[in-house]
Amino acid sequence: MKRLFAALTGVVVGLTLAAPAHAHPRPDPLSIRGADVSSLAKSEAYGGVYRDRDGRRGDALRILEKAGLNYIRLKVWVNPADGYNDKAHVLAVARRAKAAGLKLLVDFHYSDSWADPGKQNKPAAWAALPYEQLKRAVYDHTRDVLNGLRRQGTTADMVQIGNELNGGLLWPDGRYDNWPSMAGLLNAGYDAVKSVSARTRVVLHLANGGDNGLYRWWFDNAAANGIRYDVIGLSYYPYWHGTFEAFQANLNDLAVRYGKPMILAETAYPFTTQDKDGWENIILAAEPYPGYPATPEGQTAFLRKVTEIMRAVPNNLGLGVFYWEATWTGVPGNGWDPADPASGNGWENQALFDFTNRPLPAMREFGQGR
Structure with a gap:
């Protein structure tokens, strides 16, 4: 009996000791764990505050960094009506970001307001420029902003030449039906980036991340027209851009077809259906994507899923994720339209800070693996 008991005990002990080998370790974090915080400077100017998990007021950038983020994204407009998202504000936020690690x-939107698949309007100051002068304006503007960053010791690590370029940029000169002209404009931006810092990586960014046909058409034409870039950027919002499966299939195909590293340049998900600022939210559904309710838990599960998808891109070409407008909380005056001070924010139910200005659980997903 003693021998039998010892044998059984050995089995139990062996199983206990072996268990950790079968446990699921936390995955390595993505190399890029980022958030777009373009609205932050205006939010703060209009009284927006940010708090840590214990309710203590703090710097939003340091709260994000503490949660595990290591990158921010800032858009640049040429001459915006409200004076935000211009060179001066980008330089100011960049100083804070770099100080926070x-x-x-x-x-670069190359516009005075939003540039996206539905509109790529020239800045007013460039509207009448002939094509060659327009290319020069792209180069000079890009170099000016990036040189300002370099001179203050906050050199950009990555740069987007254009935003959501499905149909090109600076219409009509750089529209999708004139690829040689589009190529000249994009390459002017590329050259400007590299003239400031050869190490800075250039991103070309499209929306509709689940549409493989769009991406093949676009990047095949880019190759045929000699468009230069280092990284492919995608927007993927599941309530607009298709299923998780379509997004993953597109990423996997792009990795094999072009061999370029990729970032999810924009994504987001609601944590509530409630409204804070009286301006109707853009996403109202209680379950915008099947199985992912508009709750803190649903938002967290969504971010975990897209992170897993990026981590699974072949050949480790999925660099990381940027959460769009993580700090765009409901602050009166910090609306979406730079030309309309009365406009509100339809995005505050998708921020990474809740309606009490504290971090949501989803923010901690960026720290998984640290």
């Missing part, structure tokens, strides 16, 4: 992605 965060890297920097600069997103």
Whole structure:
């Protein structure tokens, strides 16, 4: 009996000791764990505050960094009506970000307001420029902003030449039906980036991250027209851009077809259906994507899922994720339209800070593996 008991005990002990080998370790974090915080400077100017998990007021950038983020994204407009998202504000936020240990992605829209698949309007100051002068304006503007960052010791780590370029940029000169002209404009931006810092990586960014046909058409044409870039950027919002499966299939195909590293340049998900600022939210559904309710838990699960998808990209070409407008909380005056001070924010239910200005659980997903 003693021998039998010893044998059984040995089995139990062996199983106990072996268990950790079968446990699921936390995955390594993505190399880029970022958030777009373009609205932050205006939010703070209009009284927006940010708090840590214990309710203590703090710097939003340091709260994000403590949660595990290591990058921010800032958009640049040429001459915005409200004076925000211009060179001066980008430089100011960049100083704070670098001091907090965060890297920097600069997103050039080449417009005075939003540039996206539905509109790529020239800045007013460039509207009448002939094509060659328009190319020079792209180069000079890009170099000016990036040189300003370099001179203050906050060199950009990545740069987007254009934003959501499905149909090109600076219409009509750089529209999708004139690829040689589009190529000249994009390459002018590329050259400007490299003239300031050869190490800064250049991103070309499209929306509709689940649409493989779009990406093949676009990047095949980019190759045929000699468009230069280092990284492919995608926007993927599941309530607009298709299923997780379509997004993953597109990423996997792009990795094999082009061999370029990729970032999820924009994504987000609601944590509530409630409204804070009286301006109707853009996403109202209680379950915008099947199985992912508009709750803190649903937002967390969503971010975990897209992170897993990026981590699974072949050949480790999935660099990371940027959460769009993580700090765009409901602050009167900090609306979406730079030309309309009365406009509100339809995005505060998708921020990474809740309606009490504290971090949501989803923010901690960026720290997994640290």
